[in-house]
Amino acid sequence: MLSILVLACSLYPVLKTLCVQIHSAVTGSYVAGYHSVLLVNCPTEQTARDIGRSIMEKRLAACVNIFPRTTTMYYWNGEIRDTSEILLVCYLNFRAVHPYDIPEIISFPIDDGSQHYLKWMEDAVTDI
Structure with a gap:
């Protein structure tokens, strides 16, 4: 059993x-919820590009967007930190390539969207 x-x-x-x-x-x-959008903060644009390229080469995302220079405020070791980061927006990520000890990786399910775009995503991303 x-x-x-x-x-x-x-x-x-x-x-x-x-x-x-x-x-x-x-x-x-x-x-609804079959696909998701993933937000990942990276320390540098090169790190975001490396992670994005790795994801795309493995066909784990249909698209990756890199937003330059975001400001992030967060608690770390009991202090408020204020830093510049690069925001990576994609559909799937994996911890192995991220340099942070605790990377900010947040996923949002897609409840609705353009049927043509969602179909394109389906075709572009390999089955896991």
């Missing part, structure tokens, strides 16, 4: 993706 539960849990992401794709194909509609 335990092995069936473990197998079901490990297959859940695959089954969910398959069900979403079937639903979308049959109804021609978008399933």
Whole structure:
């Protein structure tokens, strides 16, 4: 019984993706929350470019936007810090290439959008 539960849990992401794709194909509609926008602050533009390029080469995002020079205020070690950062906007990221100990990575589900753009995203991003 335990092995069936473990197998079901490990297959859940695959089954969910398959069900979403079937639903979308049959109804021609978008399933809210299937895609997301990810915000990542980076210390330099080069870091943002490196992370963005790595994501794009792996086809984990359909598009990456880099916003130059944002101002960030945050608590670190009990103090308020004020620093300039570069904002990277994409659809998926992975911790291995980020230089911060605790990178700011925040994801927002997409509830609705242009069907043509969402279809393009679907085609541009590889299945995980």
